[in-house]
Amino acid sequence: MTRTRSSESDEDSSPTTTGGGGGRGRTEMRVIVPLQGVVQGRGGLVLGSVIPCALFYLLQLYFKRHRSEPTPPPQTLTEVSELNRSLSRTHLSPRGSSAPACVSTRANSIVKSSDSPFYVGLKRVSEDPYDELSNPEGVIQLGLAENKLSLDLARDWLAETAKDSILSGGGSSGPLSMAGIANYQASDGLVELKVAVAGFMSQVMERSISFNPSQIVLTAGATPAIEILSFCLADTGNAFLVPTPYYPSFDRDLKWRTGVEIIPVPCRSADNFNLSISALDLAFDQGKKRGLKVRGIVISNPSNPVGNLLNRETIYTLVDFAREKNIHIISNEIFAGSTHGSEEFVSMAEIIDSEDLDRDRVHIVYGLSKDLCLPGFKVGVIYSSNENVLAAAKKLSRFSSISAPTQCLVISMLSDIRFIQKFIQTNRERLQRMYTKFVAGLKQLGIECMRSSGGFYCWADMRGLIRSYSEKGELELWNKLLNIAKINVTPGSSCHCIEPGWFHCCFTTLTEQDISVVMERIRKNNITFFLGFGCYSDTIKSSSHVPLQLFCFSPSYFFSLVP
């Protein structure tokens, strides 16, 4: 090793050798001499950082190995396993919880993965859900993007037609066909359902895009749709660029079983959380430098949790970017029909329709959980023009097919054009009304929301309410909202938002009366907040420039002043 090193440094006339030239006199120092250059910073950035780091890492590894030697893995030798038979029980007790037959590393990491506040909150609500009459002290759910505003429409329809639609196999007035629901069906969905879903998608997106049913793969919910696309587009160790803040479950759907990485692309409040290509570009380069192969971009449009839409120009730049880097785009458009603003929604499907070159790289995820308010039905959609992706996804749909009775039910529901038309319209109106009310309610408390025009939620700016402007402060507020005020919102950190103090509040699981309850709870929470933390005034005084005496006024006065 030393020889090759030295001969190289003799022949080359590189910065390294000039660095080492000074110490050429002492022969046994050959290895050391270039390092001296490194230590003194003359060896360039890479040599200067990588080598010491590597050395340190290896040293650590060496120590670790030595330390872990006393407990060798039990499954190496037959003698050891012979021993196991008698010892296994005693082995069990000291180890405690861990079973002797160990599960896979990936299962272990899934089990151990600490639940983010998003999941902690959801669990907390499910244990103690608010109910106006039976449990008025329960936790109010603002963390789950579920639309209960138009359930009554779905209920009326189902009560009338459910039986017939299942028994007729989805046809409007066909004869009873048990075979259509009991037997094995195509795992990627019945053709009739694909046709119906394609029609629904065109209807919802309100434009002249037509979706080709043969480019649809149906899955048991949008969650497996995303996972299947991740499997199809990236291999283990590859990466996707995902603009933050993003939907917390992407960390599970895109990564868990696929072994794919997510590279966050931060969006900032200064840009209204809009996606910037330069940030994408930077993230792409950094990924490449880390040795990660970037295989695509995952965007949500309308975005979740912010609720803004991508305009046509951004979409075109995105496609250009993807073409330049030769990567894929997964466009999650599950909220496409749940818009409540005046802005127009532009689907990626228009790209698939128009530009020939890029159709292969654009894949759309859709589902009926949001726009048809039927998350319990578990119907997800992959829409792609890439033949390979479609072929693979069709085969992979064996792991998440939709049950046939549900398919029949949905076929006849979606084929009822009059009902669907009315549903979409009514649902939008209700969404709009709730959004306006909820945002107005927050505004009265001094909490501003990002202007948004899609989704079941608003992205609320509570930066003024957190004690320290950091993730810790944010989580403190979240914790207080959950445990004292008993409302579950999703903190921005769960969505990987880099700015603390933003919260994701879903308002569609509420009734209109509930809004005032929520506002009241936030208001009360903040009173206790300011009374309980006398020291807080000092923090405020030093961090913001609000005169202390303002806090002597009534809380409502204070709230009008919170930025």
Added chain:
Amino acid sequence: MNHSRSRRNPTREPDFPTVKPPSPGGSSSGGAGAAMRLIVPLQGVVQGRGGLILGSIIPGALYYFFQLYLKRCRSAKPNSNPPSPSSSSAQLADLSRSSSRSNLSSRGSVGPVRVSARANSIAKPNASPYYIGLEMASEDPYDRFDNPDGIMQLGLSENRLSLDLIETWILENLERSMIGGADGHLNISGIATYQPLDGMMEMKIAVAGFMSQVMGTTVSFDPSRLVLTSGATPAIETLCFCLADQGNAFLVPTPYYPGFDRDMKWRTGVELIPVHCRSSDNFALSVTALDQAFNQARKRGQKVRGILISNPSNPIGNMLNKETLYSLLDFAREKNIHIISDEIFAGSTYGSEEFVSMAEILESEDFDKNRVHIIYGLSKDLSLPGFRVGVIYSFNTSVLAAAKKLARFSSVSAPTQRILISMLSDTRFIQRYIETTRERIKKMYVAFAAGLKQLGIECTKSSAGLYCWADMSGLIRPYNEKGELELWDKLLKIGKINITPGSACHCIEPGWFRCCFTMLAEEDIPVVIKRIQRVVET
């Protein structure tokens, strides 16, 4: 090399305006004094005083990193237009828009965007005769009246013998089960809204009850150990994800269900090691063969994480007796591996033999329960494959915890759960259904096996499943896989019947075929026999 490096450095500088200054600054500040500290131990290394590992790893690592560095410099070279991250995004986008097309064409072969390597291997057309046959039969299905020249499906293990019972029940009860209570008020939030991903509790209780009822013994299944999935297929895959890592392996006695090659391997990256069973043992599993396969795998450096058995076995239809189950458990304990027991045909028995579930053994004796996991589903025993309900039953809390979280990728839809909850809770109906179905399977089995016997085709003695395992080794010309596939091809294309050749099930002896007879009506049996005869005689 060095040129490129020195060229690189300046271009990188604007990249890390904040990162770069500290690192040389930090190290150079301690350069004079601290440098020697670092060197002195290395001196020991070079002179061989630092121990074997330090003395070899560190120079090795240095050399490795040096190589890596050189390689990086080299690979950076052809990429001659590094995307300069300018702050003006609009300008950049404009630039790329115009230059991108030329970029694409110059790259040539890369052309269209590629999918992942795993998707590529999955997207390839079907190679297994099992899937080819299924596809052909579905394109041109036999119907006594509409398409009498179509292909008869004997390749899919689906039970259509008792659909009439299900139909009657659904006609009578669907409304009640979906709409709910007697007041006719539809509980919409029980159907439309988000439900627990691993199945509703009521559904788990109903399924656990059904499993006890079907298995005909006194085993009781604990609903809290159930995870429901959308079919047994994802149940198997989920278990595979939970028990093995990429590159690990499972021992699987052959012949086995062709779908395992997809369910166990595709996305998990797990390998299957076949453990051959032979006709001379009536295809019964021997522990010595298991042991051998285990040792061979270990020699190859493969880590075996478990055994996957089907009980009743698919495609043979025999069952594992208590003794074999005990020795399997012993084997698993000895090797410290898991057992996945696929018991999806548990209720579809027609012989005099009694089915023994792994759960029963574990309950009666003091075995290590943590390593046993049972797969079940309603596709076979309740003849409802379209409903897509699979079950993972495990005693291992870690596996359950992981499987519950993974159930997000394959949940059963709520309306289906509602229907099934009330169907399975109707124990009188279920009892009658189980009994009638068993009688009908038995009758079909007897008629079908007798028909084959007329042609001189014997079946192995079986007592469960929706199929028989027929010995056609006398009918194949060269006695090898090629001869078997020729016969299969002739049966499919000339005889127009689709059966599964043993090679699709990884059977090492050629000439065996799996024939599912529960898709047929009784009147179809003579047609099948006649068609086989026609092929055999030509």
